[in-house]
Amino acid sequence: MKIAIVAKQFSRTGGGLEHYASSLVRGLASRGHEVHVYARTWDQPEEPGVHYCRVPSMKKPAWLQALTFHWGVNRVLAGQTFDIVLGSGVVLFYPQHLYRLSGGLVVEWLRRRYPVRGVRWAMMLARPVFLVNSWLERRLLSGRVRHVIANSIRYRNETVRHYGVPNDGITVIYNGCDPDRFHPDRSGHRRRAVRRQHDFPDEAVVLLFVAQNFKLKGLVATMEAMPAVLRKNPRVWLMVVGKDRPGRFQALARRLGIDRRVIFVGAKDDVEEYYVGADILVLPTQYDPFANVCLEAMACGLPVVTTQINGASELIQDGKNGYVISESTDTDMLSDRLCRLLDPVHRQAFGRAAAQTASRYTLEGHLVEMERLCDRIRTGERPARELRASLVPLSPEMTVHRKYQALLERHHLHTFEALMGYDEGTMLKDRKGKRVFQLRLEWKGEPVVLYLKRHRLPLSWRDRVRFGFGRPVVTEGGREWRNILAFHDGQVPTVVPVAMGERVRAGVQESFLVTRGLEEYESLERLGPKRFSPPLTTDLIAEKRALIRAIAELTTRMHWKRMCHRDYYLSHIFVRRGTSTTGALAPDIRFIDLQRVLIRPWFWSRWVIKDLAALNYSVHALGLTRTDKLRFLDAYHGTDSRDRSLMRAIQRKTDRIARHDRHRAVSA
Numbered sequence: 001m002k003i004a005i006v007a008k009q010f011s012r013t014g015g016g017l018e019h020y021a022s023s024l025v026r027g028l029a030s031r032g033h034e035v036h037v038y039a040r041t042w043d044q045p046e047e048p049g050v051h052y053c054r055v056p057s058m059k060k061p062a063w064l065q066a067l068t069f070h071w072g073v074n075r076v077l078a079g080q081t082f083d084i085v086l087g088s089g090v091v092l093f094y095p096q097h098l099y100r101l102s103g104g105l106v107v108e109w110l111r112r113r114y115p116v117r118g119v120r121w122a123m124m125l126a127r128p129v130f131l132v133n134s135w136l137e138r139r140l141l142s143g144r145v146r147h148v149i150a151n152s153i154r155y156r157n158e159t160v161r162h163y164g165v166p167n168d169g170i171t172v173i174y175n176g177c178d179p180d181r182f183h184p185d186r187s188g189h190r191r192r193a194v195r196r197q198h199d200f201p202d203e204a205v206v207l208l209f210v211a212q213n214f215k216l217k218g219l220v221a222t223m224e225a226m227p228a229v230l231r232k233n234p235r236v237w238l239m240v241v242g243k244d245r246p247g248r249f250q251a252l253a254r255r256l257g258i259d260r261r262v263i264f265v266g267a268k269d270d271v272e273e274y275y276v277g278a279d280i281l282v283l284p285t286q287y288d289p290f291a292n293v294c295l296e297a298m299a300c301g302l303p304v305v306t307t308q309i310n311g312a313s314e315l316i317q318d319g320k321n322g323y324v325i326s327e328s329t330d331t332d333m334l335s336d337r338l339c340r341l342l343d344p345v346h347r348q349a350f351g352r353a354a355a356q357t358a359s360r361y362t363l364e365g366h367l368v369e370m371e372r373l374c375d376r377i378r379t380g381e382r383p384a385r386e387l388r389a390s391l392v393p394l395s396p397e398m399t400v401h402r403k404y405q406a407l408l409e410r411h412h413l414h415t416f417e418a419l420m421g422y423d424e425g426t427m428l429k430d431r432k433g434k435r436v437f438q439l440r441l442e443w444k445g446e447p448v449v450l451y452l453k454r455h456r457l458p459l460s461w462r463d464r465v466r467f468g469f470g471r472p473v474v475t476e477g478g479r480e481w482r483n484i485l486a487f488h489d490g491q492v493p494t495v496v497p498v499a500m501g502e503r504v505r506a507g508v509q510e511s512f513l514v515t516r517g518l519e520e521y522e523s524l525e526r527l528g529p530k531r532f533s534p535p536l537t538t539d540l541i542a543e544k545r546a547l548i549r550a551i552a553e554l555t556t557r558m559h560w561k562r563m564c565h566r567d568y569y570l571s572h573i574f575v576r577r578g579t580s581t582t583g584a585l586a587p588d589i590r591f592i593d594l595q596r597v598l599i600r601p602w603f604w605s606r607w608v609i610k611d612l613a614a615l616n617y618s619v620h621a622l623g624l625t626r627t628d629k630l631r632f633l634d635a636y637h638g639t640d641s642r643d644r645s646l647m648r649a650i651q652r653k654t655d656r657i658a659r660h661d662r663h664r665a666v667s668a
Contacts (some may be wrong), residue, residue, distance in 0.1 A: 001034070003028060006096070019087065020027035020102060028363075028370075057069040063131070092133060094425065098145070099145045100152065105158055109287050124167050141163040149373070154309075154311050169557065177358065179363075190273060208239050209521070218283060222284060223262065263652055279347060285328060288312070291323050303350035308327075320523055383488070398501040400500075401497060416512075419454070425439040494592060500513050521575060521577065524622070533623070575593075613650050618656045
């Protein structure tokens, strides 16, 4: 595969994000992929299979660097063709295929750092980089990325909750470490070399803290827990590895009276030697999607003490291979867990269990999972790409799907005039300049059902102004054609487009749309009452629940891609009829009538509520229970079914739709 990996700084000497990007690039290149690295700076020599490209961006201020890097990435990627484009960490740009949440969510980090909303907004205004990064993150994770990778279940759930990512739009892939570099061989000479370098006695118990941001990763809490640990065993040392400035932390150590038991060794490229020389890794981080140092330490046979907010805590079995504390500020709990590990027998048993756990999370295994995901994303995109490639212009006014071109030519329907003048099919609708026909054609001895929507409408004053200034007029047929293609691009199932034509002349817009019929499908409005009328058997109840979940998940995907149907009734949701031996309905669903679809509209939440309310209004015919509706909300991008404000908003809009329909019925 031809893969582009985007990183602001590409370096092996940086923090966990930089180390990960470097390992990923080398690993993918070694497996035969063509890797292109797009970065502001890099400090690595050219390698076989790896190509570097500089992204122009400003260095300061930070907020302008974030914006110009986003613009620069899009500029250098323009015209390039890659199977996969992957961004990682806080490299926020769009569009892209894969985004790896290595650095966590900006919105979640801001809420944890500044819990009070007013303070949070004040800090965002005072430091515009927060505002820019949260804006880019919101736009990226609102459907402008094909797939999201989370490195822990906790942050997967947070992403779903904040941004409504569908279940099939996010995958958890844990980090991996290199077993050749990080392994439990704690041979005497390696261990003695590190300990002698820093004058540790042979009987000393060395706590290791590894981070680039000492405050965020909990060094203050670690140092505040040290006095209680030293009272338990006065031969305990704390060794701090990382490039952060130690000044204020050294002052804190002096105030706590532990300055003779805390040493700062700076940043180290050979951090694995320090794992070998230490006895326990402590990292009471305040926020971390997955601290890779925890996995590395476990692979080297160290028990780990960290916080629940750390995604790496999901690999720790509390009380078996390490300890997980609830909050980084709970220094009493932290010191208690550290004191438990002062017993050498206890500590060694934990270390062996930690190494066994870490052995399942190798860099090679991580690369295999990444390759599988990349291949799945590329395969999922193929139908939409092939559809786009199959559309050919027959004239300036008409576009046709190549697969159906011969069929239309055989029946003399391959011109704009022929389809605009066609009236031999079964007319299904004739209203306000719109006519809908069903065409039953024959091709190679097989019947083919097509639907023709034809529009002939006077130009509105807005369209007249646009047309007068030489701007294209959006016709009804052209709008639905583009919406259908957008649904295919977003992998939201809909009809197959066959042909489209549009023309504007003499103050009139003329357009048509031809789509393939759904012969094996039927609308839920007609099929549902027949299928799910009480009493229901156990199999039918299970079938109904599977259908509810499938519709909820597709609704999630549609809304995540920032597309609102605006006519989201059961009559526009088609389900494949049962074809199995049991006759059960397979949850194979298609959405139709996309003429009024809005893509990325203003007042987004208003249109989402309208879609959900229209669906809620139309399901009365199915006889759904309140529990069924709560199941839908639970499956709808992880929405909490107890979210009373959402339920009230949906019900208010449902009531307005019902009143509008009653008024129309009375007027008719």
